[in-house]
Amino acid sequence: MGIYAIKLPDVGEGVAEAELVEWHVNVGDVVHEDMVLAAVMTGKATVEIPSPVDGEVTWRHGEVGDIIATGTVILKIRVAGGETGEEAEEPVAAELSKAEQAPVAASTVREKVQDDTPPPAPGQPKLRKPATATEAGAPRPPEEKPLASPAVRLRAKNAGIDLRQVTGTGPTGRITHDDLDAFQRQGKAAAAKPGLQPNTSIQEIKVVGLRRRIAERMALSKSRIPHITYVEEVDMTSLEELRTRLNADQRPGRPKLTILPFLMRAIVKAAADQPMVNAHYDDEAGVVRQYGGVHIGIAAQTPAGLVVPVVKHAEARDIFDCAREVARLSEAAKSGTAQREELSGSTITISSLGAMGGVVSTPVINHPEVAIIGVNKIAVRPQWDGTQFVPRKMMNLSSSFDHRVIDGWDAATFIQRLKVLLEAPAMIFVEG
Structure with a gap:
């Protein structure tokens, strides 16, 4: 196994930096060659960044709206074999001490490193540790970004749901489709109450x-x-x-x-x-x-x-x-x-x-x-x-x-x- 590092490419015309406008993958996602990983904007033109390899995303750098310099490593992908990118680092576990480690990636890596569950016997399903209060159901701090897959995020966006209001029951508090279903059922039940109801929601829309x-x-x-x-x-x-x-x-x-x-x-x-x-x-x-x-x-x-x-x-x-x-x-x-x-x-x-x-x-x-x-x-x-x-x-x-x-x-x-x-x-x- 090796780590392949993906840099923000030179988009030409003397552009030294670009704005990150969209992530298409999260840490832990399996990607395939030519799959779109992210989108950046230079001037008024949007450029998509495809994956050059197959593998699993182990680390990503930057949030939507960040300005990133050309040549900066923005993603690391675990690939089969020993082949690595030009800027490959040591295995992911060795990156835990780096200050640049993204919070989402760090939590995912720590879970993998600390998971000492013995491998399953042949033919048996893999056992998973019981979910802790932090991993399932515990409210996340208001300033912390919710964990969810791209599909869940898209579904929540289309439904007008603020993911910070949804309790995640997946590993490390990740929000699943079942969590969205439960949240929507609660909303319908509240809407069924007679009379006018106050709306106390506040939606923050980042200008990017x-x-x-x-x-x-x-x-x-x-x-x-x-x-x-x-x-x-x-x-x-x-x-x-x-x-x-x-x-x-x-x-x-x-x-x-x-x-x-x-x-x-x-x-x-x-x-x-x-x-x-x-x-x-x-x-x-x-x-x-x-x-x-x-x-x-x-x-x-x-x-x-x-x-x-x-x-x-x-x-x-x-x-x-x-x-x-x-x-x-x-x-x-x-x-x-x-x-x-x-x-x-x-x-x-x-x-x-x-x-x-x-x-x-x-x-x-x-x-x-x-x-x-x-x-x-x-x-x-x-x-x-x-x-x-x-x-x-x-x-x-x-x-x-x-x-x-x-x-x-x-x-x-x-x-x-x-x-x-x-x-x-x-x-x-x-x-x-």
């Missing part, structure tokens, strides 16, 4: 992975950038009529049009007149970098959280090419297959909640950009045409600007230019 990256970027943006938000209503009636006609004229290879491709092309034309909005502000160097290429980030909600896939060089794309690229990137973002370069490099961002867009919003600028265009929902509202009120499809643009770089007059001028282009959409197609 993409959600932590979003929190960090939002905090950075709001702490550094003095936002100015400008709201203007736009009559979208003509654009909606044009969009409906273009979608009705379906041709092979033509994607379905939303309002985003029209807005993207309008941003390209408006930014040509006011290049200061298509820029980054390096506040540490005190430099504004204006870009010739218009790289539009499209804020998209995914199951994992908010990501911003980027349509590169929108100035070189027509309406249909913009629509095609938005659809491709949105699907990649939602499925988690978007590449790092597809999630970075934007020079201006569109924030749209579609039908949930509300009347007004105050979008947060995507640092280090200086402008973000917020799209609110389209609603039919009465508008005065000079002689009477007529129904028109109206939409508000709620857009924020970095007031250190963009003055209020310039912000208003840019949005008014977008308003003209969207209200007379034929102008979007006029070159020059």
